Amino acid sequence: MGQRPRETGKTMLFxxxxELDKYDVVVAGGGPAGVGxxxxxxxxxxKTILVEGNGCLGGTLxxxxxxxVLGSYTGSIPFPEMVRLGLTYKELPRPYRAVKGLMAEFQSRVKAQGGGLGPAVIPHAQxxxxxxxxxxxxxxxxxxxxxxQVFDAMALESGLDLLFYTQALDVKREGNEIKGVFVAxxxxLSYIPCVALIDCTGDADLVYRAGYETIKGDPVSGEMSAVSLIAHVENVDPEPLNRYLQDGGNPWFTEIMAQAKADLPERRQDIPDNLVFFPMPQEGVFMVNGGTSNSPVDGTDARALTALTLWGRRRAKFLVEELFHKYIPGGEKARLRLSAYYPGVRETRKIVGEYNLTEADVLSGKRFTDSIALAGRHFDLDRGGTWDNQPFGAKRLGGGVVTVPYRTMIPAGSSNILAAGRCIAxxxxxxxxxxxxxxxxxxGQAAGTAAALKIKRNVDFKSIDIARLRHELLQRDAVIDALSDNVEAEEAQ
Incomplete structure:
Protein backbone atom coordinates (compact mmCIF):
# COMPACT_ATOMS: atom_id res chain seq x y z
CA MET A 1 0.00 0.00 0.00
CA GLY A 2 1.51 3.31 -1.07
CA GLN A 3 1.45 6.63 0.68
CA ARG A 4 -1.60 8.85 0.39
CA PRO A 5 -1.41 12.08 -1.63
CA ARG A 6 -0.16 15.04 0.34
CA GLU A 7 -2.42 18.00 0.94
CA THR A 8 -2.25 21.72 0.35
CA GLY A 9 -4.79 24.33 1.37
CA LYS A 10 -6.43 27.08 -0.62
CA THR A 11 -5.93 30.68 0.40
CA MET A 12 -9.16 32.55 1.20
CA LEU A 13 -9.82 36.12 0.11
CA PHE A 14 -10.89 38.83 2.55
CA GLU A 19 -4.63 46.37 8.87
CA LEU A 20 -2.57 46.28 12.05
CA ASP A 21 1.02 47.40 12.58
CA LYS A 22 3.72 45.40 10.86
CA TYR A 23 5.57 42.89 13.05
CA ASP A 24 8.88 41.17 12.63
CA VAL A 25 7.25 37.87 13.60
CA VAL A 26 3.72 36.57 13.98
CA VAL A 27 3.45 33.47 16.17
CA ALA A 28 0.19 31.61 15.59
CA GLY A 29 -0.83 29.59 18.64
CA GLY A 30 -0.06 30.00 22.33
CA GLY A 31 0.55 26.43 23.45
CA PRO A 32 3.98 25.25 24.65
CA ALA A 33 5.50 25.66 21.16
CA GLY A 34 3.99 29.11 20.70
CA VAL A 35 5.16 30.24 24.13
CA GLY A 36 8.68 29.06 23.34
CA LYS A 47 8.73 42.97 17.41
CA THR A 48 6.56 39.91 17.94
CA ILE A 49 2.85 39.25 18.29
CA LEU A 50 1.39 35.95 19.50
CA VAL A 51 -2.16 35.15 18.39
CA GLU A 52 -4.12 32.68 20.54
CA GLY A 53 -7.74 31.55 20.43
CA ASN A 54 -8.06 30.92 24.16
CA GLY A 55 -7.68 33.47 26.94
CA CYS A 56 -4.42 32.11 28.30
CA LEU A 57 -1.04 30.76 27.28
CA GLY A 58 -0.05 27.14 27.75
CA GLY A 59 -2.45 25.26 25.50
CA THR A 60 -2.92 21.70 26.73
CA LEU A 61 -1.03 22.50 29.94
CA VAL A 69 4.91 18.34 32.02
CA LEU A 70 6.23 15.11 30.52
CA GLY A 71 9.24 14.35 28.35
CA SER A 72 11.78 16.54 30.11
CA TYR A 73 13.87 13.47 30.94
CA THR A 74 14.88 10.37 29.04
CA GLY A 75 14.13 6.81 30.09
CA SER A 76 10.35 6.38 29.82
CA ILE A 77 8.84 3.23 28.35
CA PRO A 78 5.44 2.75 26.67
CA PHE A 79 2.37 2.67 28.89
CA PRO A 80 1.12 -0.81 27.83
CA GLU A 81 4.57 -2.24 28.47
CA MET A 82 4.52 -0.75 31.97
CA VAL A 83 1.15 -2.34 32.66
CA ARG A 84 2.38 -5.70 31.35
CA LEU A 85 5.49 -5.56 33.54
CA GLY A 86 3.61 -4.20 36.54
CA LEU A 87 5.85 -1.13 36.72
CA THR A 88 4.97 2.36 37.88
CA TYR A 89 6.41 5.58 36.50
CA LYS A 90 8.32 6.03 39.74
CA GLU A 91 10.29 2.85 39.08
CA LEU A 92 11.68 4.00 35.74
CA PRO A 93 15.21 5.34 35.32
CA ARG A 94 15.83 9.04 34.80
CA PRO A 95 19.27 9.16 33.17
CA TYR A 96 19.48 12.80 32.08
CA ARG A 97 17.46 15.85 31.21
CA ALA A 98 16.34 16.12 27.59
CA VAL A 99 14.71 19.57 27.76
CA LYS A 100 15.84 22.66 29.64
CA GLY A 101 15.85 26.24 28.34
CA LEU A 102 12.54 28.06 28.59
CA MET A 103 10.72 25.02 29.96
CA ALA A 104 13.19 24.79 32.85
CA GLU A 105 12.70 28.51 33.50
CA PHE A 106 8.92 28.07 33.59
CA GLN A 107 9.23 25.19 36.03
CA SER A 108 11.62 27.12 38.25
CA ARG A 109 9.36 30.17 38.40
CA VAL A 110 6.27 28.10 39.15
CA LYS A 111 8.16 26.33 41.95
CA ALA A 112 9.27 29.67 43.39
CA GLN A 113 5.60 30.63 43.78
CA GLY A 114 4.82 27.36 45.53
CA GLY A 115 2.82 26.12 42.57
CA GLY A 116 4.88 23.23 41.21
CA LEU A 117 6.45 19.93 42.19
CA GLY A 118 8.79 17.63 40.34
CA PRO A 119 10.24 15.84 38.66
CA ALA A 120 8.89 12.66 40.23
CA VAL A 121 7.76 14.57 43.33
CA ILE A 122 4.11 13.79 43.87
CA PRO A 123 1.76 16.12 45.73
CA HIS A 124 1.04 14.93 49.28
CA ALA A 125 3.23 11.82 48.92
CA GLN A 126 5.00 12.57 52.21
CA GLN A 149 0.28 33.72 35.84
CA VAL A 150 3.86 32.64 35.20
CA PHE A 151 3.30 32.35 31.46
CA ASP A 152 1.73 35.83 31.48
CA ALA A 153 4.65 37.29 33.42
CA MET A 154 7.27 35.73 31.16
CA ALA A 155 5.49 37.10 28.08
CA LEU A 156 4.92 40.61 29.40
CA GLU A 157 8.44 40.95 30.81
CA SER A 158 9.87 40.02 27.42
CA GLY A 159 7.79 42.58 25.54
CA LEU A 160 5.81 39.93 23.67
CA ASP A 161 2.55 41.36 22.31
CA LEU A 162 -0.36 39.04 23.13
CA LEU A 163 -3.65 38.89 21.25
CA PHE A 164 -6.05 36.46 22.95
CA TYR A 165 -9.49 35.36 21.73
CA THR A 166 -8.18 35.58 18.19
CA GLN A 167 -8.06 32.93 15.49
CA ALA A 168 -5.35 32.93 12.82
CA LEU A 169 -7.29 32.19 9.65
CA ASP A 170 -5.10 32.52 6.61
CA VAL A 171 -2.00 34.08 5.11
CA LYS A 172 -1.18 36.47 2.31
CA ARG A 173 1.40 34.83 0.10
CA GLU A 174 3.19 36.48 -2.81
CA GLY A 175 5.38 34.12 -4.74
CA ASN A 176 7.27 32.16 -2.13
CA GLU A 177 6.99 34.73 0.64
CA ILE A 178 4.41 35.12 3.39
CA LYS A 179 3.50 38.80 3.61
CA GLY A 180 1.13 38.64 6.55
CA VAL A 181 -1.58 36.81 8.46
CA PHE A 182 -5.35 37.25 8.47
CA VAL A 183 -6.96 36.91 11.90
CA ALA A 184 -10.51 37.12 13.26
CA LEU A 189 -11.20 40.58 10.32
CA SER A 190 -7.70 41.99 10.60
CA TYR A 191 -4.48 41.68 8.65
CA ILE A 192 -1.08 41.59 10.35
CA PRO A 193 1.88 42.23 8.02
CA CYS A 194 5.05 40.41 9.05
CA VAL A 195 8.59 39.55 8.04
CA ALA A 196 8.34 35.97 9.30
CA LEU A 197 5.65 33.58 10.51
CA ILE A 198 5.90 30.70 12.98
CA ASP A 199 3.00 28.24 12.82
CA CYS A 200 2.44 26.79 16.31
CA THR A 201 -1.20 25.88 15.75
CA GLY A 202 -0.52 22.18 16.31
CA ASP A 203 -2.38 21.45 13.09
CA ALA A 204 -0.11 23.31 10.63
CA ASP A 205 -3.15 25.46 9.82
CA LEU A 206 -1.21 28.33 8.27
CA VAL A 207 1.35 26.19 6.48
CA TYR A 208 -1.63 24.37 4.97
CA ARG A 209 -3.43 27.59 4.09
CA ALA A 210 -0.28 28.97 2.52
CA GLY A 211 -0.36 26.11 0.04
CA TYR A 212 2.67 24.18 1.24
CA GLU A 213 2.43 20.41 1.45
CA THR A 214 1.12 18.74 4.59
CA ILE A 215 0.03 15.22 5.44
CA LYS A 216 -2.69 14.36 7.91
CA GLY A 217 -2.40 11.38 10.24
CA ASP A 218 -0.71 8.14 9.27
CA PRO A 219 1.14 8.48 5.94
CA VAL A 220 -0.48 5.30 4.57
CA SER A 221 -3.91 4.95 6.19
CA GLY A 222 -4.58 8.57 7.16
CA GLU A 223 -5.71 7.34 10.56
CA MET A 224 -5.17 9.69 13.48
CA SER A 225 -4.67 9.09 17.17
CA ALA A 226 -7.37 9.29 19.82
CA VAL A 227 -8.34 12.62 21.39
CA SER A 228 -8.81 13.19 25.13
CA LEU A 229 -10.92 15.49 27.25
CA ILE A 230 -9.19 15.70 30.62
CA ALA A 231 -11.25 15.98 33.82
CA HIS A 232 -10.38 16.86 37.42
CA VAL A 233 -12.09 15.09 40.31
CA GLU A 234 -12.20 16.55 43.83
CA ASN A 235 -13.19 15.39 47.31
CA VAL A 236 -11.34 12.08 46.97
CA ASP A 237 -10.24 10.75 50.37
CA PRO A 238 -6.49 10.06 49.98
CA GLU A 239 -6.24 7.74 52.99
CA PRO A 240 -8.15 4.70 51.60
CA LEU A 241 -6.44 5.20 48.25
CA ASN A 242 -3.08 5.38 50.02
CA ARG A 243 -3.76 2.10 51.85
CA TYR A 244 -4.83 0.38 48.63
CA LEU A 245 -1.63 1.43 46.87
CA GLN A 246 0.65 0.66 49.83
CA ASP A 247 -0.90 -2.81 50.09
CA GLY A 248 0.15 -3.53 46.51
CA GLY A 249 -2.99 -2.44 44.67
CA ASN A 250 -2.56 -1.99 40.92
CA PRO A 251 -1.78 1.71 40.29
CA TRP A 252 -3.50 1.44 36.90
CA PHE A 253 -6.62 -0.10 38.52
CA THR A 254 -6.71 -2.76 35.79
CA GLU A 255 -8.49 -5.39 37.89
CA ILE A 256 -10.95 -2.84 39.24
CA MET A 257 -11.83 -1.72 35.73
CA ALA A 258 -12.30 -5.35 34.66
CA GLN A 259 -14.70 -5.87 37.56
CA ALA A 260 -16.64 -2.75 36.64
CA LYS A 261 -16.98 -4.01 33.06
CA ALA A 262 -18.30 -7.33 34.35
CA ASP A 263 -20.79 -5.56 36.60
CA LEU A 264 -21.90 -3.06 33.95
CA PRO A 265 -21.85 -4.92 30.61
CA GLU A 266 -24.10 -2.32 28.99
CA ARG A 267 -21.46 0.37 29.71
CA ARG A 268 -18.34 -1.59 28.75
CA GLN A 269 -17.43 0.91 26.04
CA ASP A 270 -17.44 3.73 28.60
CA ILE A 271 -15.09 1.95 31.01
CA PRO A 272 -11.36 2.20 30.20
CA ASP A 273 -9.10 -0.84 30.52
CA ASN A 274 -6.87 1.16 32.83
CA LEU A 275 -7.70 4.27 34.82
CA VAL A 276 -4.93 6.83 34.58
CA PHE A 277 -5.08 9.58 37.17
CA PHE A 278 -2.60 11.69 39.08
CA PRO A 279 -2.81 13.79 42.25
CA MET A 280 -2.92 17.55 41.84
CA PRO A 281 -1.37 20.13 44.21
CA GLN A 282 -4.69 20.52 46.04
CA GLU A 283 -5.26 17.61 48.44
CA GLY A 284 -8.05 15.30 47.35
CA VAL A 285 -7.97 16.56 43.75
CA PHE A 286 -6.94 14.24 40.92
CA MET A 287 -6.52 14.71 37.19
CA VAL A 288 -8.25 11.90 35.28
CA ASN A 289 -7.33 10.91 31.74
CA GLY A 290 -10.56 8.99 31.34
CA GLY A 291 -12.19 10.92 28.51
CA THR A 292 -10.16 9.46 25.65
CA SER A 293 -12.06 8.60 22.48
CA ASN A 294 -12.52 4.95 21.60
CA SER A 295 -11.81 5.74 17.96
CA PRO A 296 -9.67 8.25 16.07
CA VAL A 297 -10.90 11.85 15.94
CA ASP A 298 -9.96 14.43 13.30
CA GLY A 299 -8.73 17.38 15.35
CA THR A 300 -9.02 19.67 12.32
CA ASP A 301 -12.79 19.09 12.10
CA ALA A 302 -14.85 21.39 14.35
CA ARG A 303 -17.84 19.03 14.25
CA ALA A 304 -15.69 16.12 15.36
CA LEU A 305 -14.15 18.16 18.19
CA THR A 306 -17.60 19.32 19.30
CA ALA A 307 -18.90 15.75 19.40
CA LEU A 308 -15.81 14.59 21.31
CA THR A 309 -16.18 17.39 23.85
CA LEU A 310 -19.85 16.61 24.50
CA TRP A 311 -19.07 12.91 24.84
CA GLY A 312 -16.07 13.59 27.06
CA ARG A 313 -18.10 15.62 29.53
CA ARG A 314 -20.75 12.91 29.71
CA ARG A 315 -18.10 10.29 30.24
CA ALA A 316 -16.41 12.30 32.98
CA LYS A 317 -19.73 12.44 34.84
CA PHE A 318 -20.14 8.68 34.40
CA LEU A 319 -16.62 7.97 35.66
CA VAL A 320 -17.26 9.93 38.84
CA GLU A 321 -20.76 8.66 39.56
CA GLU A 322 -20.29 5.03 38.57
CA LEU A 323 -16.57 4.25 38.92
CA PHE A 324 -15.20 6.56 41.60
CA HIS A 325 -18.26 6.32 43.85
CA LYS A 326 -18.53 2.53 43.63
CA TYR A 327 -15.08 1.15 42.80
CA ILE A 328 -12.15 3.49 43.51
CA PRO A 329 -10.86 3.44 47.12
CA GLY A 330 -11.57 6.85 48.65
CA GLY A 331 -13.80 7.90 45.77
CA GLU A 332 -17.17 7.40 47.47
CA LYS A 333 -17.81 11.15 47.83
CA ALA A 334 -15.86 12.35 44.80
CA ARG A 335 -17.18 15.27 42.74
CA LEU A 336 -16.42 16.39 39.22
CA ARG A 337 -14.37 19.57 39.64
CA LEU A 338 -13.87 20.58 36.01
CA SER A 339 -13.41 19.33 32.49
CA ALA A 340 -10.93 20.74 30.00
CA TYR A 341 -11.84 23.84 28.04
CA TYR A 342 -10.29 22.30 24.95
CA PRO A 343 -9.63 18.67 23.95
CA GLY A 344 -6.14 17.22 23.94
CA VAL A 345 -5.37 16.46 20.29
CA ARG A 346 -2.37 14.24 19.69
CA GLU A 347 -2.01 14.15 15.92
CA THR A 348 -3.42 15.87 12.85
CA ARG A 349 -1.52 17.60 10.05
CA LYS A 350 2.25 17.60 9.86
CA ILE A 351 4.23 19.63 7.40
CA VAL A 352 6.24 18.06 4.61
CA GLY A 353 9.60 19.49 5.56
CA GLU A 354 13.03 20.06 4.13
CA TYR A 355 13.74 16.89 6.09
CA ASN A 356 11.08 14.45 7.28
CA LEU A 357 12.01 12.57 10.44
CA THR A 358 11.21 8.90 9.90
CA GLU A 359 10.32 6.00 12.15
CA ALA A 360 13.62 4.40 11.14
CA ASP A 361 15.49 7.52 12.31
CA VAL A 362 13.88 7.26 15.73
CA LEU A 363 14.33 3.50 16.08
CA SER A 364 18.00 3.67 15.07
CA GLY A 365 18.82 6.70 17.18
CA LYS A 366 20.03 8.68 14.17
CA ARG A 367 21.86 11.88 15.08
CA PHE A 368 21.93 15.11 13.07
CA THR A 369 24.43 17.94 12.94
CA ASP A 370 21.54 20.42 12.74
CA SER A 371 19.75 19.03 15.80
CA ILE A 372 18.05 21.77 17.81
CA ALA A 373 15.99 19.85 20.38
CA LEU A 374 15.66 16.45 22.04
CA ALA A 375 12.70 14.21 22.85
CA GLY A 376 12.97 11.69 25.66
CA ARG A 377 9.43 10.34 25.66
CA HIS A 378 8.57 6.86 24.37
CA PHE A 379 6.42 6.05 21.32
CA ASP A 380 3.14 7.61 22.33
CA LEU A 381 0.56 7.46 19.54
CA ASP A 382 -2.21 4.88 19.69
CA ARG A 383 -3.99 3.46 16.67
CA GLY A 384 -7.63 2.49 16.39
CA GLY A 385 -8.41 4.23 19.66
CA THR A 386 -6.50 1.61 21.65
CA TRP A 387 -2.93 0.98 22.74
CA ASP A 388 -3.34 -2.65 21.66
CA ASN A 389 -2.85 -1.44 18.07
CA GLN A 390 0.24 0.66 18.85
CA PRO A 391 2.76 -0.82 16.37
CA PHE A 392 5.86 0.14 18.37
CA GLY A 393 4.36 -0.58 21.78
CA ALA A 394 7.33 -2.48 23.22
CA LYS A 395 10.08 -0.76 21.22
CA ARG A 396 12.50 1.73 22.73
CA LEU A 397 14.02 4.85 21.25
CA GLY A 398 17.33 4.20 19.56
CA GLY A 399 20.00 5.61 21.85
CA GLY A 400 17.30 6.44 24.40
CA VAL A 401 16.48 9.82 22.89
CA VAL A 402 15.32 11.50 19.67
CA THR A 403 17.39 14.30 18.20
CA VAL A 404 15.23 16.64 16.13
CA PRO A 405 16.87 18.34 13.14
CA TYR A 406 16.15 22.00 12.37
CA ARG A 407 15.06 21.13 8.82
CA THR A 408 11.93 19.37 10.13
CA MET A 409 10.51 22.80 10.98
CA ILE A 410 10.92 24.25 7.47
CA PRO A 411 8.01 23.59 5.07
CA ALA A 412 9.52 22.24 1.86
CA GLY A 413 10.12 25.01 -0.64
CA SER A 414 9.23 27.83 1.74
CA SER A 415 11.13 31.02 2.53
CA ASN A 416 9.91 32.78 5.68
CA ILE A 417 7.64 30.38 7.56
CA LEU A 418 8.46 27.74 10.18
CA ALA A 419 6.33 25.19 12.00
CA ALA A 420 7.00 24.25 15.62
CA GLY A 421 5.39 21.74 17.96
CA ARG A 422 3.52 18.59 17.01
CA CYS A 423 3.02 19.72 13.40
CA ILE A 424 6.69 19.44 12.38
CA ALA A 425 7.77 16.99 9.68
CA GLY A 444 9.33 26.71 19.73
CA GLN A 445 12.41 28.16 21.39
CA ALA A 446 14.51 26.92 18.49
CA ALA A 447 12.10 28.39 15.94
CA GLY A 448 12.09 31.78 17.65
CA THR A 449 15.87 31.81 17.88
CA ALA A 450 16.07 30.92 14.18
CA ALA A 451 13.69 33.78 13.36
CA ALA A 452 16.04 36.26 15.02
CA LEU A 453 18.96 35.03 12.90
CA LYS A 454 16.85 35.06 9.75
CA ILE A 455 15.63 38.63 10.24
CA LYS A 456 18.85 40.16 11.50
CA ARG A 457 20.83 38.72 8.58
CA ASN A 458 18.07 39.11 5.97
CA VAL A 459 18.16 35.51 4.75
CA ASP A 460 15.51 32.85 4.36
CA PHE A 461 15.05 30.16 6.98
CA LYS A 462 16.94 27.57 4.93
CA SER A 463 20.01 29.80 4.75
CA ILE A 464 20.60 30.70 8.39
CA ASP A 465 23.90 29.76 10.01
CA ILE A 466 23.13 26.44 11.75
CA ALA A 467 26.27 26.57 13.88
CA ARG A 468 25.23 30.02 15.08
CA LEU A 469 21.69 28.80 15.82
CA ARG A 470 22.99 25.92 17.90
CA HIS A 471 25.40 28.23 19.71
CA GLU A 472 22.59 30.66 20.55
CA LEU A 473 20.43 27.83 21.88
CA LEU A 474 23.24 26.49 24.05
CA GLN A 475 23.80 30.00 25.42
CA ARG A 476 20.16 29.95 26.49
CA ASP A 477 20.46 26.63 28.34
CA ALA A 478 18.79 24.51 25.67
CA VAL A 479 19.69 20.83 25.23
CA ILE A 480 20.35 20.08 21.58
CA ASP A 481 22.49 16.92 21.46
CA ALA A 482 22.25 13.46 22.97
CA LEU A 483 24.54 13.19 25.96
CA SER A 484 26.61 10.23 24.87
CA ASP A 485 30.31 9.98 24.17
CA ASN A 486 29.82 7.28 21.55
CA VAL A 487 27.24 9.16 19.45
CA GLU A 488 28.53 9.84 15.98
CA ALA A 489 26.75 12.76 14.33
CA GLU A 490 25.66 12.30 10.76
CA GLU A 491 26.09 15.06 8.25
CA ALA A 492 22.93 17.07 7.57
CA GLN A 493 21.87 16.49 4.02
Missing part, protein backbone atom coordinates in the same frame (compact mmCIF):
# COMPACT_ATOMS: atom_id res chain seq x y z
CA UNK A 15 -12.25 42.12 1.27
CA UNK A 16 -12.98 44.00 4.52
CA UNK A 17 -10.05 43.89 6.89
CA UNK A 18 -8.38 46.16 9.39
CA UNK A 37 8.69 30.75 19.94
CA UNK A 38 7.17 34.01 21.14
CA UNK A 39 9.50 34.37 24.11
CA UNK A 40 12.59 33.54 22.06
CA UNK A 41 11.66 36.12 19.42
CA UNK A 42 10.77 38.87 21.88
CA UNK A 43 13.86 38.33 24.02
CA UNK A 44 15.97 38.59 20.88
CA UNK A 45 14.58 42.07 20.32
CA UNK A 46 12.10 41.25 17.58
CA UNK A 62 -3.64 25.08 30.99
CA UNK A 63 -6.77 25.26 28.82
CA UNK A 64 -6.42 21.51 28.27
CA UNK A 65 -6.44 20.93 32.06
CA UNK A 66 -3.31 18.77 31.83
CA UNK A 67 -0.99 20.59 34.26
CA UNK A 68 1.91 18.23 34.28
CA UNK A 127 1.67 12.35 53.99
CA UNK A 128 0.33 9.55 51.78
CA UNK A 129 3.35 7.55 50.49
CA UNK A 130 1.21 5.26 48.36
CA UNK A 131 0.39 8.14 46.02
CA UNK A 132 4.00 8.01 44.90
CA UNK A 133 3.09 4.95 42.85
CA UNK A 134 0.87 7.14 40.68
CA UNK A 135 3.72 9.39 39.63
CA UNK A 136 5.38 9.86 36.27
CA UNK A 137 9.15 9.49 36.43
CA UNK A 138 9.64 12.84 34.67
CA UNK A 139 6.45 14.54 35.74
CA UNK A 140 6.36 18.18 36.80
CA UNK A 141 2.97 18.92 38.33
CA UNK A 142 1.76 22.47 38.77
CA UNK A 143 -1.23 24.55 39.80
CA UNK A 144 -2.99 25.69 36.62
CA UNK A 145 -3.71 29.22 37.79
CA UNK A 146 -0.14 29.78 38.95
CA UNK A 147 1.05 28.37 35.64
CA UNK A 148 -1.10 30.87 33.74
CA UNK A 185 -11.83 38.24 16.63
CA UNK A 186 -14.49 40.55 18.11
CA UNK A 187 -12.94 43.43 16.17
CA UNK A 188 -13.75 41.64 12.92
CA UNK A 426 7.70 13.68 11.55
CA UNK A 427 6.31 10.63 9.79
CA UNK A 428 3.98 8.14 11.45
CA UNK A 429 5.08 6.95 14.88
CA UNK A 430 8.11 9.25 14.83
CA UNK A 431 5.76 11.97 16.06
CA UNK A 432 4.98 10.12 19.30
CA UNK A 433 8.05 11.12 21.35
CA UNK A 434 8.10 14.65 19.89
CA UNK A 435 4.50 15.79 20.45
CA UNK A 436 4.95 16.06 24.26
CA UNK A 437 4.75 19.55 25.80
CA UNK A 438 8.38 19.84 26.90
CA UNK A 439 9.80 19.05 23.46
CA UNK A 440 7.18 21.28 21.82
CA UNK A 441 8.40 24.21 23.90
CA UNK A 442 12.00 23.39 22.99
CA UNK A 443 11.06 23.37 19.31
Missing amino acids: EKTN AGLACARAGL TAGALPF KYPGLDRLSCHDEFTFDIEIGK NKNG AEGQALGPIRISSTCMAL
